[in-house]
Amino acid sequence: MWNFIIRQMLRQWPAWASYAAALLLVGAAFAGHRVWPEMQAYPFFFYFPAVFLAAVLFNHGSGFLATALAAGLVTLQLEPRHSFWIALSRDQLAWLTFVIVSLLLAGLVEEMRKTLHGAQAAEHIARAAELQARTAEEQKDLFLREAVHRFKNDITIVVSLLRMQERRLGDSEAKAMLANTSNRVEVMARVHDRLRIGRGTAAEVNTQEFIKGLCADLQASLVDLRPVNVEVAAEPHPLPHEQAVAVGLIINEAVTNALKYAFPDDRTGTVTVSFQRRGEAFLLRVKDDGIGIDTAGVPRVGGVGRRLVHSMAQQLDGSLAVEPDEGRPGTVVTVIFPQALGRAGTSGA
Known part of the structure; x- marks a missing residue:
């Protein structure tokens, strides 16, 4: 020197x-x-x-x-x-x-x-x-954090209003509908809370962190003292924001439905949520060992929840299957969907 x-x-x-x-x-x-x-x-x-x-x-x-x-x-x-x-x-x-x-x-x-x-x-x-790129990356991350913070505040206000209306209603069915709506809005808030800047300017969610956090919240809010365990086996992959919202809503509907209806009379059991990559596609599965679908073969998921799950699967360009767990008690909700365009072959650590 x-x-x-x-x-x-x-x-x-x-x-x-x-x-x-x-x-x-x-x-x-x-x-x-x-x-x-x-x-x-x-x-x-x-x-x-x-x-x-x-x-x-x-x-x-x-x-x-x-x-x-x-x-x-x-x-x-x-x-x-x-x-x-x-x-x-x-x-x-x-x-x-x-x-x-x-x-x-x-x-x-x-x-x-x-x-x-x-x-x-x-x-x-x-x-x-390199310094300029790092500065731009930091600015993008700061902008994203600010946008997420404001969006989360707006969603919190919406959820608070829905909860307030829920408490004022006397109709139990209407209260349940508002409660479900609040949960769905909160799923979107969880997605935005875990957004990260990926390659380029894409906003991404780490699937492992997101799914584990979502299932923990659902178990805490729905299981109470019931002997039902929610297990998560999710691989860490960067998932674009649009796909993460759809995946979160499907998990919310499937897990909520299982916790509410699969284990009547204080039955013990387990709800397992798995997420993994299979070649050029992702496999999402929500499985429970509860009482299973009814004798007519109609899944317990019904009404708005069933339509929402089908809509989210279509939004992912994926296939949806709701079926018994290979002859054993319980139900399996399976969604297979392709990776987002341009993201094939990537995975998070």
Whole structure:
């Protein structure tokens, strides 16, 4: 890091200072050659580092200047000495090779420096884009939370009004209808309470968290002290908002119906809600071990609830089946529906 900073500071020197420093590097190489008698036969050995350092620390122009000055000094040291003429052909070839290699070295260092700067600029742009994307993601999440909060407040007001009207009614059937309506509205509130921003701008619900929370609320509000247990086996998958509302309403109707009618006379039992992915589709199943459907084969789910379940299954483009539990007591409500377009193959953790 410090080496990089120092090199950047040196490259900001004015041109005359860079060239003067290159001359000093070549002068130091010349002095080193003069004070080391054993290396008098290898003058080129001392000038390569000077050329390289000039190009690395400053720029290719400094490297070219160092090459020219070094070539001149080497010429003076070859036979005949103190002359700009080189007599021996082997020395001429060595001198020419030194000049070409030094020029290529200075140019190569410059290209490497440009490549490094380009990579650093690209990294800077990538980091800026990442920061911008993270900021936008946070803003979207904040907007979603604010929208969910306001929507939840509105739903709370609606539910409160429905509960108030329910308490004022004397007709038990009308009270039950209002209570069911309140529960259905609260299901939508639970969906919005668990919304998250998924990939892109899609609002999603984690199926495991949502279904577990919904079933816990239903058991707390409907089971009371009855010996009926609600079990959940739900895989965690990101489900779009529209599908989550439909799934929540189906579970609400099926579980509520089972808790109300499948276990008369304080029977013990279990209602199991499972949600899993099967290939490119989702499988939702609500199963109880209660008294089952009636002898006419008509499911206990009836009226508005039955129509609502069928409507939600159609909205999911899925199939609905309400049938006995393979010869055993109880009823199984099964809904199979495809994943939302563009979400095939994804799952939550």
